[in-house]
C-alpha cells in the first residue's frame with residue numbers, strides 16, 4: 403500500500419479505497435470528482451492497481467500488473483479522454499465500448515475502464531453509458547472522473563460511488579513541486595503552490611511549460627505595477643497580448659489568482675508574504691475585490707470577441723478608477 407501513501411493528501415478517500423480492498427467489495431463503478439489537475443486520473447490508476455494487483459498488499463505498485471497499469475500499458479485497463487481525435491464519447495463509440503465490456507479480460511480477472519472528464523459527455527452519451535453502468539458484467543469496473551457532478555445525470559450519480567479528490571494543503575503541494583523540480587527554489591515552489599491553490603497538476607503544468615511560465619511571471623509583474631500605480635507600464639504590458647487572445651485569457655486567470663492571494667494575505671491567511679508589504683499596503687482588500695470583479699468582466703469581454711487591445715485598455719482604466727476612488 404506504499405504506493406497509496408505517495409498520493410498526496412486526500413487521506414479520507416485513500417482510507418475508503420483501503421476499506422473497499424480489505425472488505426473485498428470494490429464498487430463496480432466509481433466517480434472521482436475534483437478540479438482539473440488535482441490527480442483524479444492518477445488516483446483512478448491506483449484504483450485499477452488495487453483491482454488487478456497480484457500481491458497480497460493491494461495495490462503494491464511493484465507487481466507486473468501494477469507496473470503495467472502505472473505505465474499505461476496494461477491490456478485490461480483502458481483510459482479514455484474526451485479530447486482525443488477518436489472521439490470516444492460519441493454515442494456510436496460508447497456503443498462499441500459497451501460491446502467490448504462483454505469480452506473477457508486478457509490477463510487478470512477484471513477489466514477496468516477509466517473514463518476521464520465525463521462531464522464533457524452529452525446527455526445522450528451519458529444515457530448510453532448508463533446502460534452499461536446499470537448492469538455491467540461481473541468482470542468490469544468503471545472509474546469515471548469529472549470536474550463537477552452538477553454536469554452528470556442523476557441516473558448515473560445514483561449508480562456510482564462518488565469520491566471527492568481535492569488539491570493538497572499548500573505546504574505539501576510545494577514539497578511535491580520541489581521533489582519534481584529540484585532546481586527550483588523552495589520559495590518559488592511555495593509561491594506557485596499558493597497561486598495554484600495546492601493543485602499539483604496545475605502548478606507543474608505552469609512550471610514546466612515555458613509559455614505558461616512566462617504568463618505567470620507577467621501576471622506577477624502586472625500585479626506589482628497595479629499596486630505601484632504604474633498605469634502606463636501596465637498598459638504597455640497588456641499591449642504585449644494584442645492579437646493573442648488565448649494567452650491574454652490565461653494571463654487574466656493568473657492575475658485574478660494573485661489578487662485572491664493578496665486578499666488572503668491581508669486577512670492573515672498566508673503565513674509568508676506573497677507580495678512585498680511595501681506594495682501590498684497600497685491596495686486595500688476592498689480594492690482587490692473590485693479588481694477581481696473587473697478582471698472577471700474583462701475576461702468575459704475578451705471571450706465575447708472584444709479585441710484584446712480594447713479589453714486591456716478597459717482593464718487599465720477601470721483599475722485606475724478603483725485605485726483613485
Ligand SMILES: [Zn+2]
Nearest residue numbers: 455462465468
Ligand atoms: Zn501490485
